[in-house]
Amino acid sequence: MPAKTKGQTEQPQNAAKQKATPPSGINIEGLGNIVDNASKIVLKAANILEEEIARGIVTAKQIEGKMTDVQKLHGGNKDELFVRFRKDAHDIIDLLIDFTAITLKGVGSLSSRIINIKQGTTTDTTGDSQQIPLIQAPKDLKAGEVLEVPITLENDSKTDVKSIEFLNTALIDAANNQIAADAISYDPNPLKLQPGASGNVKIAIKVPQNAKPGSYTCFIEGRNMTNLKATLLVKVI
Amino acid sequence: MPSTEPFLTKLGIYRDLCLQSIVDFIPDREPKKYLYDLVTVYPSRGGKGFRPGLCMAACNIFGGTTADAMNSAMALELFHNAFLVHDDIEDESDDRRGSPTMHAAHGVGIAINVGDAMNVLSIKPLMNNIFSLGPNLTWQIFSEIEHMVLESVEGQAMELGWRRDNSCNLEDDDYMRMILKKTCWYTCMHPIRIGALIGSRGNVNPSTFDRFGYYLGAAFQIQDDLLNLIGDEKKYGKEICGDVLEGKRTLMLIHLLNSCTSKEKERIQRYLSKDRKARTPRDVEWVMKMMRKYDCIAYGRKNAQNLAGAALKEFYTAFGHMPDSEDKEFIESMILYMIERDY
Numbered sequence: 001m002p003a004k005t006k007g008q009t010e011q012p013q014n015a016a017k018q019k020a021t022p023p024s025g026i027n028i029e030g031l032g033n034i035v036d037n038a039s040k041i042v043l044k045a046a047n048i049l050e051e052e053i054a055r056g057i058v059t060a061k062q063i064e065g066k067m068t069d070v071q072k073l074h075g076g077n078k079d080e081l082f083v084r085f086r087k088d089a090h091d092i093i094d095l096l097i098d099f100t101a102i103t104l105k106g107v108g109s110l111s112s113r114i115i116n117i118k119q120g121t122t123t124d125t126t127g128d129s130q131q132i133p134l135i136q137a138p139k140d141l142k143a144g145e146v147l148e149v150p151i152t153l154e155n156d157s158k159t160d161v162k163s164i165e166f167l168n169t170a171l172i173d174a175a176n177n178q179i180a181a182d183a184i185s186y187d188p189n190p191l192k193l194q195p196g197a198s199g200n201v202k203i204a205i206k207v208p209q210n211a212k213p214g215s216y217t218c219f220i221e222g223r224n225m226t227n228l229k230a231t232l233l234v235k236v237i
Numbered sequence: 238m239p240s241t242e243p244f245l246t247k248l249g250i251y252r253d254l255c256l257q258s259i260v261d262f263i264p265d266r267e268p269k270k271y272l273y274d275l276v277t278v279y280p281s282r283g284g285k286g287f288r289p290g291l292c293m294a295a296c297n298i299f300g301g302t303t304a305d306a307m308n309s310a311m312a313l314e315l316f317h318n319a320f321l322v323h324d325d326i327e328d329e330s331d332d333r334r335g336s337p338t339m340h341a342a343h344g345v346g347i348a349i350n351v352g353d354a355m356n357v358l359s360i361k362p363l364m365n366n367i368f369s370l371g372p373n374l375t376w377q378i379f380s381e382i383e384h385m386v387l388e389s390v391e392g393q394a395m396e397l398g399w400r401r402d403n404s405c406n407l408e409d410d411d412y413m414r415m416i417l418k419k420t421c422w423y424t425c426m427h428p429i430r431i432g433a434l435i436g437s438r439g440n441v442n443p444s445t446f447d448r449f450g451y452y453l454g455a456a457f458q459i460q461d462d463l464l465n466l467i468g469d470e471k472k473y474g475k476e477i478c479g480d481v482l483e484g485k486r487t488l489m490l491i492h493l494l495n496s497c498t499s500k501e502k503e504r505i506q507r508y509l510s511k512d513r514k515a516r517t518p519r520d521v522e523w524v525m526k527m528m529r530k531y532d533c534i535a536y537g538r539k540n541a542q543n544l545a546g547a548a549l550k551e552f553y554t555a556f557g558h559m560p561d562s563e564d565k566e567f568i569e570s571m572i573l574y575m576i577e578r579d580y
Contacts, residue, residue: 039543041409042452048414049451053444176414 051169054219054231133230135203135220140235143211149203153228155193165190165223166201171234173214183208184218184232203232211236241577244570247563251293252286254303255310262311262362275343275351276358279318282334287457288313288428291571294564295432298556299441305369308362309378309431315362316382317423319355320389322348327397328483329513374439378431381443385427392419399486403510405502407491409540413455415486421454429568449555452548457575459541462487464578466525467534481521484509488540489533493524496531538576545576 141147155162166186171179187202203220215235222228259280263273289310296306324330325338326345332338340348363382366375395415399407429450430443465480466489480487494502505527508520528534549572556565 039540039547041413041540041543042547044410045413045417045451045455045544045547046448048410048417049447052414052417053447 047169050219051172054169055172055174055217135230135232137205137232137234140237141205141207142237143207144209146204146206149205149232151201151203152198153191153193153201154198155195158195160195162193162225163190164193164201164225164228166203166220167223168220168232169218171216171218171232173212173216173236175212175214177212177214177216179208179211179216179236181218184220205232205234207234207236213237241570241574243563244567244574247294247567248286248290248571251290251303251310252284255286255289255293255307255314256280258307258311259314263358271343271347272351272354275339275347276355278339278351279321279333280314282336284314284318284334286314287424287571288317291425291428291568292432292435294567295429295446296436297432297564298559298562298568299433299436301432301436301438306432306435308366308369309435310428311362312359312382313423313428313431315355315359316386319352319359320393320423322352322355324393326352327393328485330479330483332479370435370438374434377434377439381427381431381434385423388418388422389420392416392422395419396486400484400509403484403506404486405494405506405509407486407494409488409491412486412488412491416455416458417451420458421451424457425454426450446555449548449551452544452551453572453575456541456544456548456572459488459537459544460576460578462489463534463537463541466528478521478525481524482516483513484516487537489528489537490524492533492536493528493531496533497527501527541576545572548572548575 135149135151137147137149139147153164166189168181168184170181171183183206185204185206187204189201191199191201193199213236215233217234218232220230220232256277260277263276266273292310292313293303293306297303321333322339325333326340326348330338331341336342338348339351343351359382363375363379366378370378392415395411396419398404399415426447427450429446433441433446434443462480462485465487466478481490494505497505505524508516508524511520549569552569552572556568559565
């Protein structure tokens with residue numbers, strides 16, 4: 001996946017930013033003329049960061065269903081929180097689950113730029129537009145197997161035509177096993193969406209013959225789009 | 238780019254404020270000799286105090302005060318020093334900041350317990366946040382810390398595993414992922430995220446700082462590894478070439494393994510398969526000779542500089558819109574310091 005462009009981070013007024021940003025290629029004492037020289041290591045770092053964050057989101061989502069009383073705590077008072085800290089070991093489990101919920105919220109807020117994405121006929125059920133949607137392969141796959149996952153995208157804009165060119169990172173599992181990014185393809189790619197219209201794209205996953213079993217995730221985004229990001233989860237058995 | 242002198246002054250002020258708060262906070266009760274007196278040993282040895290400094294400065298930039306961030310800064314510093322005590326045991330290191338490591342001076346058992354105590358002691362300041370920051374922000378900071386600690390132990394596990402299994406087919410990507418997890422989240426990314434969350438009362442998106450923190454932390458770690466190879470032992474405070482002796486998989490060692498001939502690689506692998514005690518100064522000298530032959534130092538330096546350059550660019554993205562202030566300049570100056578420092 002290419003490095004995220006500047007415009008993708010949540011940022012303040014352009015005018016202030018332009019004033020603060022040094023001119024391209026400026027020679028800054030001590031750093032030399034390297035400010036604008038993209039290097040391999042920086043691009044690698046950017047990709048690794050995206051992958052790690054995407055993986056964190058998936059992990060958090062997998063236990064999201066176990067949340068029971070997060071809302072209660074969010075709206076709670078100090079006394080209640082202290083009681084929670086001081087109770088016996090049973091509550092430690094609740095605390096850990098609650099931490100994860102908030103981690104999910106924090107990481108999810110990486111993106112306030114989701115356009116509606118549907119998997120098959122099912123709408124993203126999180127109901128929270130701050131979270132990056134999870135696209136889960138509907139069945140477990142074996143090495144060598146191919147699966148197509150249909151996705152529906154809706155263009156929320158009333159004025160702009162969106163042309164979405166899909167990109168993704170390599171798939172990676174918890175043991176750092178990897179499946180190359182080109183194991184995933186899209187049809188059509190790019191997908192053109194008229195204002196207010198929806199369209200379908202098929203995500204084809206081709207699991208290589210030598211793939212090891214594991215729960216693999218990757219990060220999908222639209223090229224040059226700040227408002228389209230999703231995480232794909234594929235289980236190889 | 239501002240000079241590093243005002244930066245060091247401000248870093249020292251933040252470090253001392255945090256240290257004093259930690260000293261005041263340590264329980265004044267027994268067992269002192271075997272526990273509480275030892276808890277302040279590492280923090281008092283003149284550590285740099287990057288983590289509290291970044292946390293307090295970010296808090297100030299986003300509208301808070303140094304006092305608002307103090308509890309979290311103390312927790313960060315205590316966690317950091319707990320990691321150091323345990324890392325020194327895991328790495329079998331002899332020196333830390335110019336003096337014997339905790340386990341070398343007091344035995345492994347005492348040292349493990351002191352590290353455990355520092356981990357536990359860091360929880361209370363985080364709980365105390367509730368009085369000044371309220372339940373929601375307190376909870377959010379707990380979640381930041383939980384993520385930070387988990388990432389750090391996962392990164393440490395990767396590095397320890399590479400050494401145990403004598404992994405010699407590593408790539409730069411592996412190193413960059415390992416230091417993201419082991420170093421960058423807890424040295425730069427979370428301290429800034431936490432400080433900005435506190436200063437803004439939860440109104441900034443903390444992920445805005447991730448790239449800046451990662452690049453800054455990576456430049457810091459590569460520079461630290463470079464200093465271990467070519468630094469001045471008196472200034473650096475650790476044994477020079479200690480990383481080579483420990484078989485630590487640094488960017489420079491990985492570059493060497495990927496650049497040398499197959500015969501040379503076999504010899505390096507044999508060297509790395511030995512117990513630390515069986516590795517001789519002559520072995521270390523030969524590995525250093527190979528690193529010079531394949532320009533590994535220059536490779537590490539170039540990458541640290543590139544990452545610092547990228548950090549500078551990200552700094553303008555993450556902080557450029559905020560009003561100019563001493564704290565903003567402080568964080569900007571840290572970038573240059575990370576690659577210029579000699580200790």
